[in-house]
Amino acid sequence: MSMEDYDYLFKIVLIGNAGVGKTCLVRRFTQGLFPPGQGATIGVDFMIKTVEINGEKVKLQIWDTAGQERFRSITQSYYRSANALILTYDITCEDSFRCLPEWLKEIEQYANNQVVTILVGNKIDLADKREVLRQRAEDFAQAQSMLYLETSAKESDNVEKLFLDLACELIREAKQNKLDNNDTAPMPGEGKTISYLNCCSLN
Numbered sequence: 001m002s003m004e005d006y007d008y009l010f011k012i013v014l015i016g017n018a019g020v021g022k023t024c025l026v027r028r029f030t031q032g033l034f035p036p037g038q039g040a041t042i043g044v045d046f047m048i049k050t051v052e053i054n055g056e057k058v059k060l061q062i063w064d065t066a067g068q069e070r071f072r073s074i075t076q077s078y079y080r081s082a083n084a085l086i087l088t089y090d091i092t093c094e095d096s097f098r099c100l101p102e103w104l105k106e107i108e109q110y111a112n113n114q115v116v117t118i119l120v121g122n123k124i125d126l127a128d129k130r131e132v133l134r135q136r137a138e139d140f141a142q143a144q145s146m147l148y149l150e151t152s153a154k155e156s157d158n159v160e161k162l163f164l165d166l167a168c169e170l171i172r173e174a175k176q177n178k179l180d181n182n183d184t185a186p187m188p189g190e191g192k193t194i195s196y197l198n199c200c201s202l203n
């Protein structure tokens with residue numbers, strides 16, 4: 001594939017406590033597998049996947065950061081150029097939910113203020129071990145103007161949806177920004193924007 005063989009390029013960065021399943025979400029989406037005995041991420045990992053949305057090629061650069069505190073200064077440097085952040089916690093781990101305000105502070109401090117943030121509650125296959133009620137997480141996300149989705153990297157629940165919905169939202173914003181910056185000249189193919197509004201189902 002040549003360098004120009006895509007219509008959009010977006011950078012997505014996963015953040016959240018150690019062990020919540022960030023690497024497993026990325027591996028499930030990019031490679032279609034659930035790695036057995038996945039070890040902790042050291043620093044930052046990088047994967048790429050190109051998807052097609054409404055006939056347009058979207059290249060996703062996915063950065064998987066280490067949750068461990070000792071890597072924080074490395075991972076912070078990846079926030080600024082992110083188009084989207086996937087803030088992940090583990091629904092079976094109250095602690096990972098309680099840390100979210102700290103992660104939001106990091107986002108506020110280091111990310112671009114245009115960044116799209118989605119809160120993800122992972123490991124829903126472990127329903128009997130749930131410690132964070134869905135409603136509580138939804139309320140929290142709404143109060144912080146974040147999108148919310150629950151996933152299982154293990155069972156592949158909502159993983160594809162997570163990345164594709166995010167891509168749809170980023171396309172929608174990119175088209176909107178283009179329109180906002182070109183208010184004198186009408187955009188060719190302006191009608192397309194409307195169909196994207198219908199294709200995305202984040203809420």
Ligand SMILES: Nc1nc2c(ncn2[C@@H]2O[C@H](COP(=O)(O)OP(=O)(O)OP(=O)(O)O)[C@@H](O)[C@H]2O)c(=O)[nH]1
Binds near residue numbers: 021024036
């Ligand atoms: N049951 C279940 N276990 C999961 C799921 N996702 C991840 N795990 C397990 O949770 C553990 C941590 O997963 P990782 O993907 O390494 O977590 P991480 O957030 O990348 O961790 P760091 O790299 O340390 O930040 C592993 O033992 C995984 O097998 C899931 O959806 N369901």
